[in-house]
Amino acid sequence: MSWELPAPFVLEIEVGAEHIDALGHANNTVYVGWMEQCAWAHSRSLGLSIDDYRRLDRAMAVVRHEIDYLAAARQGERLQLGTWVVASDGRLSMQRQFQLWRPADGATLLRARTRFACIELSSGKPRRMPAEFIERYGRALVPAL
Numbered sequence: 001m002s003w004e005l006p007a008p009f010v011l012e013i014e015v016g017a018e019h020i021d022a023l024g025h026a027n028n029t030v031y032v033g034w035m036e037q038c039a040w041a042h043s044r045s046l047g048l049s050i051d052d053y054r055r056l057d058r059a060m061a062v063v064r065h066e067i068d069y070l071a072a073a074r075q076g077e078r079l080q081l082g083t084w085v086v087a088s089d090g091r092l093s094m095q096r097q098f099q100l101w102r103p104a105d106g107a108t109l110l111r112a113r114t115r116f117a118c119i120e121l122s123s124g125k126p127r128r129m130p131a132e133f134i135e136r137y138g139r140a141l142v143p144a145l
Contacts, residue, residue, distance in 0.1 A: 004099050004111075005142050008082030009042040013100075015077045025072035031110055032065065035098050038081045039114070046136040053121065056130045060094055060116040060137075067112040077102055079109065086144040090134050092118050092126055097144055 013034055021027035043049070043060075053059045073079060079102055087095040093115060100110035120127040129137075 003082050005084050005097065005144065007142065008084055008099070009038070009045060011038040011041055011081045013079040013081055015073045015075050015079065017075055020075050025074055028069060031067065031069065031100065034081050034100070035112060035114065038083045038098065039096055042083050046140055048132065048136050052132065056132065057121050058127060058130050058133065059119055059121050060133070061119045062114055063117045064115040065112060067110065069110055071107050071109045073109055077104065084142040085137050085140045086142060088137055088141055090138065091128055094137055
């Protein structure tokens, strides 16, 4: 198995009983939660925490998720979720790409892309990205293939 893009930020995941639904596999909503955890961990690694978002009165809010669920995850499995910042206009929008894979057999379980828009937290209205967002997210930019 290889990552679809170079140098991902990786979140290690162990599928727990709390992730399993009535069909015996990780529920699709759990995957979205893992994507959120991974995106926040990556942002923190770039020096942008929720405290920075509040201080700047700005946030990158989800506008759209595109998710391809390719295979099921089962309780006890160890997974890796990689993310990349793959697009940014340096003004209002940014995109992340995700890939979830199971190292035990090399299977990709999910491919996803999320589009974000910069908003002012105090009003919820779209606003230009602050310089800190442009610099830190821009430093992580890996153009998608």
